Amino acid sequence: MEENSLLISVIIPMYNSAGTIIKALDSVKAQTFKCYYDVIVVNDGSMDKSKELVENYKFDNDRFNLILINQKNGGVSKARNAGLKNAKGDFIAFLDADDYWVKRKIQKQMLYLE
Numbered sequence: 733m734e735e736n737s738l739l740i741s742v743i744i745p746m747y748n749s750a751g752t753i754i755k756a757l758d759s760v761k762a763q764t765f766k767c768y769y770d771v772i773v774v775n776d777g778s779m780d781k782s783k784e785l786v787e788n789y790k791f792d793n794d795r796f797n798l799i800l801i802n803q804k805n806g807g808v809s810k811a812r813n814a815g816l817k818n819a820k821g822d823f824i825a826f827l828d829a830d831d832y833w834v835k836r837k838i839q840k841q842m843l844y845l846e
Contacts, residue, residue, distance in 0.1 A: 738767040740838065741821030745811030746773050749829035750780040757789055759832035761796055765839035770797045772815040773829075777805030782829070 742760050746753055753773070760771055775783050783802065790798040801814055812826065823845075827833060 736767050738823070739821040740767055740769050740823045740825055741815075741819035742769055742771045742825045742827055743812055743815030743819060744771065744773045744827050744829050745776055745808045745815065746778060746782050746786070746829040747776040747805065747808070747811070748778045748780045748782060750778075750782045750785055752830040753782055753785055754789060755832050756827055756829050757786070757796075757798070759834075760827065761793070762835050763833065763838045764836050765842055767838075768797070770799060770819070770821060772799045772801065772818050774811040774815045775800060775802045776807070776811040777803065 744756060757771065760769060763769070773786050775786070783800070786798070786800050790796070790800065799818060801818060803811070803814055816824065825838065
């Protein structure tokens with residue numbers, strides 16, 4: 733499938749998610765729907781190595797548009813709202829840091845929306 737100019741902003745609130753955040757990011761990267769993605773990870777005051785893992789992932793995947801926002805712990809709703817304020821996508825998708833997407837998730841959703 734050819735990449736189109738559509739932008740999807742993926743918002744991932746993160747709190748102490750060192751054990752799961754890489755799987756979540758990999759699942760966005762593996763999507764079969766070819767468009768532009770900006771992935772906004774909002775670090776909600778994590779006290780484990782979550783922040784460092786995301787920073788390293790960003791460095792190792794420099795062609796993957798990853799934005800890391802750090803804030804004091806305020807809860808998942810505040811983290812999602814911070815992500816929304818920074819989102820520029822034509823569509824917004826939410827993903828929890830302890831979850832992952834199957835490869836065709838966005839493709840199936842876009843077919844439905846069209």
